[in-house]
Amino acid sequence: MQPDQAPSLYDRLGGVYNIATVVDDLIDRVMSDPRLNKNPAVDEAHHRVSPAGFKFLVTEMVCWAGGGPQQYSGRPMGDSHRHLSITEDEWDSFMDDLHQSLAKFQVPPAEESELVAIVESTKDAIVVVPPLGAGPPNQ
Numbered sequence: 001m002q003p004d005q006a007p008s009l010y011d012r013l014g015g016v017y018n019i020a021t022v023v024d025d026l027i028d029r030v031m032s033d034p035r036l037n038k039n040p041a042v043d044e045a046h047h048r049v050s051p052a053g054f055k056f057l058v059t060e061m062v063c064w065a066g067g068g069p070q071q072y073s074g075r076p077m078g079d080s081h082r083h084l085s086i087t088e089d090e091w092d093s094f095m096d097d098l099h100q101s102l103a104k105f106q107v108p109p110a111e112e113s114e115l116v117a118i119v120e121s122t123k124d125a126i127v128v129v130p131p132l133g134a135g136p137p138n139q
């Protein structure tokens with residue numbers, strides 16, 4: 001970090017150890033969340049992938065997005081979620097899990113907002129099912 005630069009989100013969160021701790025808690029919540037696992041494709045994948053590998057990839061991604069030295073080595077968000085047919089309601093449940101993990105570790109409001117913005121930036125690639133009553137496009 002240059003002395004005249006504001007510290008990155010990565011540095012303000014305390015680096016990889018703190019980020020990995022929050023991701024560990026978040027992925028435990030997400031993988032066992034009945035609101036998400038009632039989607040059969042999500043349930044199947046949550047029981048197929050190893051929690052440790054899942055946590056590793058999400059930790060890499062958050063560190064990278066927060067300005068840390070890590071590179072994200074996983075698949076693009078569309079490729080890893082398209083087949084899961086994730087809905088708006090499931091997205092809201094995921095965000096609720098995220099807020100619970102951030103509250104548990106008392107992540108301060110400024111850093112919480114930045115993390116939420118990073119996660120929100122992936123939504124268009126992840127949520128592929130239109131809300132009920134939305135109808136077909138262009139009609």
Ligand code: HEM
Nearest residue numbers: 036042045046057058061074075080086090091094119122
């Ligand atoms: C409702 C929201 C979400 C659900 C239900 C969900 C569920 C899943 C599942 C089941 C997988 C494994 C897919 C497979 O291998 O077949 C996966 C992969 C992954 N997800 Fe999510 N996810 C959600 C949102 C997010 C968000 C917001 C992020 C990051 C900001 C994220 C990051 C990842 C990463 C890094 C992988 C691993 C990619 C790879 O295999 O290379 N997910 N997700």
